[in-house]
Amino acid sequence: MDTIARYLSLHVENMTGAVVRVADRPLGSLMTILVIAIALAVPAGLRVMVDNARALSGTWQGAADFTVYLEMAVDDPAAEDLALQIRQRNDVERAELLDRSDALVEFRAYSGFGEALDLLAENPLPHAIIVRPAGTSADLDQLVEDLDALEETALVQLDTEWLERLRAILELARRVVDVTTVLLGLAVIVVIGNTIRLEIGNRREEIEIIKLVGGSDGYIRRPFLYLGLCYGVGAGILAALIIVLGLGLVASPARALMELYGSDYRLAGLSLADMAWLLGVGGFLGWAGAGIAVARHLREIEPS
Amino acid sequence: MIRFENVRKRYPAGREALRGVSFRLERGEMAFLTGPSGAGKSTLLKLVALIERPTRGTVLVASQNTARVPRRRIPQFRRQIGIVFQDHKLLHDRTVFDNVALPLMISSLRRRELRGRVRAALDQVGLLRYENQFPLSLSSGEQQRVGIARAVASRPQLVIADEPTGNLDPGLSLEIMRLFGRFNDVGTTVLIATHDLELISRMGYRRLYLEAGSMAGPAAVPG
Ligand SMILES: Nc1ncnc2c1ncn2[C@@H]1O[C@H](COP(=O)(O)OP(=O)(O)OP(=O)(O)O)[C@@H](O)[C@H]1O
Ligand SMILES: [Mg+2]
Numbered sequence: 075m076d077t078i079a080r081y082l083s084l085h086v087e088n089m090t091g092a093v094v095r096v097a098d099r100p101l102g103s104l105m106t107i108l109v110i111a112i113a114l115a116v117p118a119g120l121r122v123m124v125d126n127a128r129a130l131s132g133t134w135q136g137a138a139d140f141t142v143y144l145e146m147a148v149d150d151p152a153a154e155d156l157a158l159q160i161r162q163r164n165d166v167e168r169a170e171l172l173d174r175s176d177a178l179v180e181f182r183a184y185s186g187f188g189e190a191l192d193l194l195a196e197n198p199l200p201h202a203i204i205v206r207p208a209g210t211s212a213d214l215d216q217l218v219e220d221l222d223a224l225e226e227t228a229l230v231q232l233d234t235e236w237l238e239r240l241r242a243i244l245e246l247a248r249r250v251v252d253v254t255t256v257l258l259g260l261a262v263i264v265v266i267g268n269t270i271r272l273e274i275g276n277r278r279e280e281i282e283i284i285k286l287v288g289g290s291d292g293y294i295r296r297p298f299l300y301l302g303l304c305y306g307v308g309a310g311i312l313a314a315l316i317i318v319l320g321l322g323l324v325a326s327p328a329r330a331l332m333e334l335y336g337s338d339y340r341l342a343g344l345s346l347a348d349m350a351w352l353l354g355v356g357g358f359l360g361w362a363g364a365g366i367a368v369a370r371h372l373r374e375i376e377p378s
Numbered sequence: 379m380i381r382f383e384n385v386r387k388r389y390p391a392g393r394e395a396l397r398g399v400s401f402r403l404e405r406g407e408m409a410f411l412t413g414p415s416g417a418g419k420s421t422l423l424k425l426v427a428l429i430e431r432p433t434r435g436t437v438l439v440a441s442q443n444t445a446r447v448p449r450r451r452i453p454q455f456r457r458q459i460g461i462v463f464q465d466h467k468l469l470h471d472r473t474v475f476d477n478v479a480l481p482l483m484i485s486s487l488r489r490r491e492l493r494g495r496v497r498a499a500l501d502q503v504g505l506l507r508y509e510n511q512f513p514l515s516l517s518s519g520e521q522q523r524v525g526i527a528r529a530v531a532s533r534p535q536l537v538i539a540d541e542p543t544g545n546l547d548p549g550l551s552l553e554i555m556r557l558f559g560r561f562n563d564v565g566t567t568v569l570i571a572t573h574d575l576e577l578i579s580r581m582g583y584r585r586l587y588l589e590a591g592s593m594a595g596p597a598a599v600p601g
Contacts, residue, residue: 084486283467286427287481287528288457291450377429 084296092300095273096308103305106269110309113262114356115316117255122317122344124247130339131240141172142221143229144201153201156226160203165217167208174201200228259359262309266302266363273301274371282377294372299364306360310353317344317352379405379536379567380426385435387421387591395421397591398435403569405535408562410578411571413588419571422588423538426569427461428452440535457485460529460566462539466521468513474500474524475509481532499531500524503557519550523557530561537561539570543577551577559583 096103142160144153150173157171177199182188191198205221207214222230274281284294321343332339344352380403387396395418403409411419424430425437428444437444440458447455460481468477478499482492500506503523505516513521522542529537539558543551551574559581562568572578578585587594 081486083489279467280469283469284480284484285453286429286456286461286467287484288453288455289480289484290453293453293484 085300088296088300089304091297092304095297095301096304103308106265107305107308107312110262110265110305110356110360111312111316113258113265114309114313114352115320117251117258118313118344118348118352119317119320120247120251120254122321122342122348124244124251126341127247128241128244129342130337131237131244139204139206140218140230140232142203142205142227143231144203144226145228146200148201148226150201152226153203156224157203160205160221163217163220165208165213166205168204168206170204172202172204174199177202259355262306262356262359263363263366266305266360267367269305270298270302270364270367271371274298274367274375278375281372281375285375286377291372295368298368298372299361302360302362302364302367303357304360306356306358306363307353308356309360310356313356314344314349314352379403379407379440380569381436381438382422382425383436383438385422385425385432385437387418387425387430388433395591396425396432399588399591399593400435401586401593403567405567406562406565407584408559408568409570409584409586410581411569411586411588412573412575412578415573416590417588418591419588420540423540423569423571426536426538427459428455453484457481457532458534458536460532460534460537462522462525462529462537462542464541464544466513466525468521468524468528470512470514473510473512474505474516477513477524478527478531480528485532495531495533496527499527502530502560503527519546519554522546522554526554526557530566534566536567536569539568541572542570543572543574548577552580555581 096107144156148156153171153173157169160166161169174197178191178197181199182191205217207217218230218232221227281294321341325341328341380401382399382401385396385399386394388394399418399422411422413419421430425432425444426439428447431444439455442455444455469480472480475496478496479492482495487495497506497509500509503526505520505523505527508516508520508524513524516524526539526542529539537558542558543554546554555570555577558568558570562583
């Protein structure tokens with residue numbers, strides 16, 4: 075009990091010591107923390123943007139039109155009837171019949187196969203119904219399934235190629251963000267490691283004296299680790315602030331853009347969990363950077 | 379308490395600083411280590427505190443062979459020795475109290491006990507009233523006494539001092555040496571390196587005389 079209390083008080087002492095040391099040179103510390111915060115905020119902010127884009131592309135799936143091609147045997151009135159039926163579903167916003175003879179005219183005009191078509195005895199094109207779903211992407215699956223199950227349906231074709239392309243681009247963007255995250259994480263470790271290295275240099279004499287009176291490596295190491303932790307957590311807090319501010323700045327133009335597309339999607343901000351992550355990652359990187367610096371440089375300092 | 383057996387020390391860059399030194403200092407004894415500049419006095423003390431290691435021979439401190447103390451155990455080893463330096467080696471951004479408390483904080487002593495010990499040590503060197511001052515506001519002699527208080531605060535069995543009166547006037551020097559004498563009176567083993575032959579001739583302790591890296595005179599009896 076007593077040893078635990080003493081151990082805890084030692085850590086509290088080290089933590090307050092680190093905060094005091096950071097506050098002691100506000101300008102220098104602030105610049106260090108700002109650099110680290112930017113290195114944390116850039117990947118975290120990009121991640122938020124990419125996540126938003128992915129969520130948004132998810133809502134778009136519901137808005138994508140698709141085409142139901144009917145069997146050749148379905149005649150004009152039956153097709154009209156079916157389009158009417160589909161239009162009446164409440165997960166459908168619009169359903170237009172693309173008449174097979176209209177389709178043939180269009181095809182003849184645009185495809186350049188006009189002569190070839192003349193050789194055919196019959197119109198080779200079926201009736202088609204263009205459906206615009208009303209619901210979310212979860213409802214969409216049900217809708218597609220229902221339409222596919224209809225006896226008159228030959229084929230349901232989702233017109234989602236562009237969406238898949240967008241997804242692929244977003245996937246790529248996410249990879250890029252991952253790589254950026256790793257690189258900037260390394261940069262944070264280097265920045266903190268270098269700061270701690272300078273701090274060790276500044277306190278060389280103190281370290282020698284503590285070694286002379288019997289301070290263990292752990293005892294000497296601890297304040298530097300806490301200093302790194304302090305920088306990291308401070309930078310994490312600042313990074314969260316930067317992202318919140320940045321999202322605040324893009325929120326209203328983004329909403330205006332969404333409205334133009336008739337979407338009521340709202341930009342997702344930083345969740346509490348994200349912020350905790352940011353602080354945690356900042357603290358960890360700070361501790362790690364300090365640990366590396368300490369391991370490399372404390373050994374070199376020996377009293378003589 | 380200290381035993382040297384045919385100890386040689388050659389610095390990587392330099393010539394031989396100690397050339398076969400043997401002596402022993404008994405538990406509870408106090409002795410002065412004298413000799414001309416460059417004789418190897420500081421080197422000898424550094425071997426005791428494991429700041430340097432001997433090139434040849436054996437150094438035993440408190441019955442431990444220093445050759446068998448690995449690097450990572452040096453801190454623990456040093457905690458049984460109080461070291462006093464000519465240049466005090468105080469931390470200038472910490473108060474007198476915190477300086478003296480340093481070795482006790484390292485051994486994570488309970489706060490109440492730490493307070494008691496620090497104040498007792500400061501009282502012994504007559505500086506209790508300065509506990510909240512910073513070292514630079516003290517005179518050189520007072521700073522030296524803070525250094526001594528730090529060396530004895532953890533109640534080590536052995537205190538070594540390298541020219542503790544180097545920059546002090548004769549009156550202050552005598553006072554400092556008497557202070558060491560008082561710690562010796564209560565059983566601490568003390569070894570002090572000094573040039574000041576005149577001063578130590580006025581005190582009755584044993585003398586070890588080093589010259590050009592060798593023990594000379596009656597003190598040279600091997601242990
Ligand atoms: N770190 C070192 N590297 C190389 N040579 C050294 C080193 N320290 C001491 N020496 C040499 O070892 C010899 C003994 O030095 P030492 O400091 O032990 O003498 P000293 O008796 O303490 O002298 P002083 O009375 O001037 O303090 C000297 O010739 C010195 O030049
Ligand atoms: Mg010397």
